Amino acid sequence: MSLEIDITHRLGGFLLQARFESDGPITALFGRSGAGKTSLVNVIAGIIRPTQGRVALDGQVLLDTAQGVFVPMHKRRIGYVFQEGRLFPHLTVRQNLLYGRWFAKEADPAERLETLVELLGIASLLNRRPAALSGGEKQRVAIGRALLAGPRLLLMDEPLASLDEPRKAEILPYIERLRDATRVPIVYVSHTVEEVARLASTLVVMSGGRIEAAGPAADIIARLDLFSSEDRAEVGAILEARVAAQDPQFQLTLLEARAGRLAVPRLEAAIGTILKVRVRARDVMLAIRRPEGLSAQNILDGVITAIGVANRPVVEVRIDCHGDTVLAQLTQRAIHDLGLVPGRAVHVVLKSVAFDRASLGGLRPGAEGNAQH
Secondary structure, eight states, X not given: OOEEEEEEEEETTEEEEEEEEEOSSEEEEEOOTTSSHHHHHHHHHTSSOOSEEEEEETTEEEEETTTTEEOOGGGSOXXXXXXXXXXXXXXXXXXXXXXXXXXXXXXXXXXXXXXXXXXXXXXXXXXXXXXXXOHHHHHHHHHHHHHHTOOSEEEXXXXXXXXXXXXXXXXXXXXXXXHHHHOOOEEEEESOHHHHHHXXXXXXXXXXXXXXXXXXXXXXXXXXXXXXXXXXXXXXXXXXXXXXXXXXXXXXXXXXXXXEEEEEEOOXXXXXXXXXXXXXXXXXXXXXXXXXXXXOOEEEEEEEEEEOOSSSSEEEEEEEETTEEEEEEEEHHHHHHHTOOTTOEEEEEEOGGGOOGGGEEEEXXXXXXXXXX
């Protein structure tokens, strides 16, 4: 999927100016409330007709104000999942899903409904009505209904915003499964670092109606300058790793990345599975000599490539670990006392318990040796 956006639109006193391109499976729009994320999604959907600009999907021009082109919403074949499921309360789950099929461009085989029901884990819900569903269940049904309409693109506007943490943890794996199984590209709106770090291939950071940065998620999530002090605690590096072994005695899973081997709390994943590992900068410790007698299970070798400007109590340090970049947040005093400078060899220390389920995402099957290491 290729998505091209270049629009300018004024909404009262708010000016939306956005320009970026993406060809990844999940493009995440990230920003605080009022950044313009939902307005931009509504432009893509055709709900808002901007005063100026161009939108193209897979080479098809959906909007070009200079040429007078505007494809109406119902002809764009774009699915939309809102913050609330917006299911029809008088219909069962099965009937809500079949309503989505009614909008499909071509007749959808029954097998597709069965496949989506299995992927979303909603087989036991088919005869229930929305009032009898949890928030996470409603969202899974809403996603299935949108996908059964046969969209070329799926828009998801903060689909987890109204859910509590357990329900969020419940639904994220289903979004990952759909990304890999259906191959329908997704534009995903969120104001939560954990979600976009786990899901996104392309990350677009918005603020005040403008694009602050856009590019591969691993590159953008490592830029602490783009995030507020509140978000900065969750920012760090994203590594690709392969499940190398299971340690049933100590309930650990051993991962192999280019940076080295990592021990994390046990994952139910087959050997060879590929996943994304988020290493939060706040969880990283550095040592100038290889430490001994530590409870931390993970020690990686690296070389400092950059140290941020020391204008705050906490400073960003970038470390190259055999081709993987790891970030650390250290105090100025720690940098001074250890004599840290670019080019110095260091040891990166990580506790296994720092890798919670939110930081281990994107699981997908992979053959032995697929991960770079």
